Amino acid sequence: MEHLGDSRSSIRAVPANIQLYSWKEIANHLGVSVRTAQAWERQYGLPVYREGVGRKARVLARSHELDRWREARCSSRDPSLQPDNPTDSAAPGKSGFNWRLSRQRNRLLAFSVILGFCSIAVIVTSSVLSSLWAPRDPVRWTVEEGAVRFLDARNRICWEFEPRATLPQHLQRYRVMPQRTGPVWRMDRVMVGDLDGDGRSEVLLEDGNEDSRRDALLCFNFDGRLRWRHEHGKPMNRRGRKFDLAYSCSWVLGPFKDGGRSYLLTSAGNTYFPHQLALIDVATGRVAREYWHPGVLNSVLVHDIDSDGRPEVLAAGVNNPDEGTGHPVLVVLDIPFRPARSDTPDQFGNPGVQETAYLLLPKIDVVDTIGQFTVARLLAITENAVIQLAVEAVPPSQASVVYRLDFDLRLLDFRPFDGFREFHRRLEREGVLGHSLTQAEIDSWRLVKPFPTAPDGNSPEVNALWASPGPRR
Ligand SMILES: [Ca+2]
Ligand SMILES: [Ca+2]
DSSP states (O other): OOOGGGOOGGGSOOOSOOOBOSHHHHHHHHTSOHHHHHHHHHHHOOOOEEESSGGGOEEEBOHHHHHHHHHHHHHOOOGGGOTTOTTOTTOGGGTTTTHHHHHHHHHHHHHHHHHHHHHHHHHHHHHHHHHHHSOOOOOEEEEETTEEEEEOTTSOEEEEEOOSSOTTHHHHHTOOOOEEETTEEEESSEEEEOSSSSSSOEEEEEEOOTTTOOOEEEEEOTTSOEEEEEEOOOOEEETTEEEOSOOEEEEEEEEEEETTEEEEEEEEEOSSSOEEEEEEETTTOOEEEEEEESSEEEEEEEEOTTOSSSOEEEEEEEEOOSSSOOEEEEEEEESSOEEOSSSOOOTTSSOOEEOSEEEEOOOOHHHHHTTOEEEEEEEEEETTTEEEEEEEEESOOSOEEEEEEOTTOOEEEEEEOTTHHHHHHHHHHTTSOOSOOOHHHHHHTTOOEEOSSOOOTTSHHHHHTTOOSSOOO
16 A cells, blocks of 8 residues: 655655645645645645745645545545545545535435435334224124124224124124123123133124024124134934924133133023033134033033132023923033043933032922922122022012022022012912911921932932922912
8 A cells, every 4th residue: 555644745846836835725725624734745645845944844736736636535445545534533524525425425314314204104104004904803892783783992893793683683682791700701692802812802792593593602703704603502312302403592601721722611501401511612613512401501600619720610590301390400510521420421312521519409389389490590609709599480489599508519598588478478368379388398498409410300209309398289
């Protein structure tokens, strides 16, 4: 590399045609300070001449030589000679030397700024547009013009569904009360929520069927695509009696996690019996496990009654297969359902499920007398860890007895409904009942019987366990 700093011009003869006669004129010609022009002479060989010797020597220069030197500097590719070399304190780039580079750099800078603004504008615009056009998650629903309409958090319509059954009868029958019940969602006919925990909403919708009376549970993805359809119940045969597909779903509970999968619990019954409790895989809609009950289960809830961290199913209803009136029942099942201890199928020929507990409760004499069923219903867990249910007539009347059990299913107490005694006396006056309500009859309601599995609830053997303590009718 040529070391221009050694080529001091003071030793050169002063040529003719001098136009510049001082550092000030040279610096003005170059458009820099005197100090910078002197530095360029020392470091880069700026072509100047000296007339005289020592500190009093006069500095001279020819303008066309300065111009040529400057052009040579600009075209130099040696980094050490670049005017804007950051290690050079007198770098011409910082003092106006490389006016062309400065202009180019300014243009580049302006272009970069504009490009940056454009990029930001494109990103913001695309994100706004995508948020406007992307499928939105429904959070609630309403009924409009004969369809169920699903709305997002800003009340914008996500999508609609037209049920098979006619509205408004459909929704009068299927009034919907989505609510949070303990650790699970409880739903009657429509539910919006994240069932599988992937952060996006699913929609559950119970669709009626006016033709077959067989309800179906539909699961939609957040964007309205049908994920699956589950038709409740199945053709059933018991002791030669065939059951049609008139299954109606009364409860959907869940989701429950087990083995990395999410399940829903559905409760659907045929006209009188049988009744199906099914665990449905949220991902596929397939029935993972099912429990068939010889009666009707009116009330279903889920609670961890043995505090092992896993919920149990509690279901109340009546055990009355075939003819006659069976006994009110409380069934407890583990989730997932446990296979029966033996390979013996259940009463309907299905793989057996082992009940965790199975309790039959007394019938109410008055209800039998007026020709109604006695069922267990209004199942609830109270705040002080008590299972509460009502044993009463269908349709409900004042003939009602409230039972309270602890989580080990031991009877705590029971009491008749406030109007029960007056109801009994009225039936006596009307001649429907031929006896008064005695304490012995009230005491007979205390007999709550556990069974290892579901018996025939109106068989003579079962009825004999509640032999009447007094005149019954
Ligand atoms: Ca989800
Ligand atoms: Ca449990």
